[in-house]
Amino acid sequence: MADISRPSASPGxxxxxxxxxxxxxxxxxxxxxxxxxxxxxxQELAKQGLGRAHHRALYFIARQPDLTVGELLRLLAITKQSLGRVLKELHDRDLVVTKTGALDRRQKLLRLTDKGAALEAELFAQLREKLSAAYVTAGQESVTGFWHVLEGLVPESDRQMVFDLRKDKT
Amino acid sequence: MADISRPSASPGxxxxxxxxxxxxxxxxxxxxxxxxxxxxxxQELAKQGLGRAHHRALYFIARQPDLTVGELLRLLAITKQSLGRVLKELHDRDLVVTKTGALDRRQKLLRLTDKGAALEAELFAQLREKLSAAYVTAGQESVTGFWHVLEGLVPESDRQMVFDLRKDKT
DNA sequence: CAAGATACGTCAACATGGCTGACATATCTC
DNA sequence: GAGATATGTCAGCCATGTTGACGTATCTTG
Known part of the structure; x- marks a missing residue:
């Protein structure tokens, strides 16, 4: 694992x-x-006749159940027309259900069905396989470095939204 | 810059x-x-009426002048029909020129024109700005970790191709 | 409570950039 | 000279993004 730092001319x-x-x-x-x-x-997606756009929606809904449509739109940064097509297909295939928001009845809260959760888990297993292999090879130190650099690529204005994925909704 | 490692229960x-x-x-x-x-x-691409596909081609041609069409196809992992469209547009706009290979006259070697190189440099400046800011914030240690993890995501079969980008063609 | 803002949905048309399949030409290799 | 290889190109299809316009239900506020 060669270090790539400069020839240490003037350290610091x-x-x-x-x-x-x-x-x-x-x-x-x-x-x-x-x-x-x-x-x-x-490959897995193609087997189901779905595309990457469907996966992205499944992923974020799995990540944060009861996500609203508006929140998902902000995460994906696409237009509501584009997302509408995707959500309609996921709904038609019984992968996603919506329920009316309890606090705000205009909102629709998104959740995976059991079938949707099973599919998402299968897709996630592929990601886990690849990424955990890379984590193991690189080592824990490298992994935290990997996270730090990527965090720096997310603009200040989006960072909170990304970090909030790791919190449960209350 | 908080460390994210485990509560150090059993180190190692x-x-x-x-x-x-x-x-x-x-x-x-x-x-x-x-x-x-x-x-x-x-934004910069849109100003020129170009898309991301054009940028990817410009990028790799800039990275390795005299790249052949076949090598570019392998890097981009798209079909020759898709690439053909992109290269034709870049050629029509005087951003890219081709010359016949010296060793193998079937090959076409790709190069940026001065105009193409100027555009690529302008686009690269944007990438550099973002990425170098992230590098600086994260620190050198994190940057090497970032590289290590990503290298682990590239399948063995592709790794040589990616690493070869860093060598000059002879 | 009425008015306006907000959350969501939907119709229609269009652009980008992938894809498959089929076929042509020039050149290299054996 | 025969077959493999590098490239180009025609034609059509699909996934997924876009803009613009409009409708309805619900919340918020003066």
Missing amino acids: ASPLFLREDEIRRGVELLYFGYTRLTNAID | ASPLFLREDEIRRGVELLYFGYTRLTNAID
């Missing part, structure tokens, strides 16, 4: 000397890493 | 305790990080 002088190659390396690894991870589930 | 016992939440965190950060990074260049 500049905190990080940003060479073009380090940036390109990040861009490429991010591209290939992301695409290869998502490839892991394409 | 299991190299990495893979909880579902750690996997989901990686999936989400990869998704948001990747999309937000690519968003950085969308």
Whole structure:
């Protein structure tokens, strides 16, 4: 596991000397890493006649049951027309159900059915397989570094929304 | 910069305790990080009337001048028909030129024109801005961890191809 | 309580960028 | 000279994004 740091000319002088190659390396690894991870589930999705757009919705609904349509729209950053198509298909296939919001009856709260949860779990297992293998190879130290860099890529304005995924709704 | 490691119950016992939440965190950060990074260049591309597909081609041609069409196809992992459309547009706009291969006259070697190189540099500047900010915030240690994890996501069979981007063609 | 804002849905048309299948040409290799 | 390889291209299809316009139910506020 070779270290890639600079030839330690002046340690601590500049905190990080940003060479073009380090940036390109990040861009490429991010591209290939992301695409290869998502490839892991394409076959399974194709078997169901679903696409990646469906998976993204399933994923976030699984992650945060009783998510509202509006919250999902903000997460996916697409138009409501695009999402509408996807949610309609998921609903027609009995993968997702909606119920009217208790506090605000205009809202629709999204949940996976048992069938939807089973599918999401199967897809998630693929992601887990790939990502946990990468975690294990890289080691815990690297994993926290991986998280830190990626957190820095999420704009301040979106960060709270992303972090809130890890909290249960009350 | 809080550390996220486990409560240090048995240091070194299991190299990495893979909880579902750690996997989901990686999936989400990869998704948001990747999309937000690519968003950085969308506005610039739109101004030119180009799409992301064009940028990917420009990027790899910039990265490795005299790349062949076949090599670019393998990098992008799309069909030649899809790539053909993109390359034709880049050629029509004088962003890319091709020349016949010296060793194998069936090959076409791809290069950016000055105009193409200028555009790629402008787009790259956006990526650099975002990514270098994330690098600086996270620190050098995190950056090498970031690379290690992502390398682990690229399947063995593709890894050489990705690493070869960092070498000059001879 | 009436008026306006908000949450959601939907119709229609269009753009981008993937895909398959079929076929042509030039060139290399044996 | 025969077959493999690198590239290009025609034609049509599909998934998933977009804009614009409009409708209804419900909440909020003066």
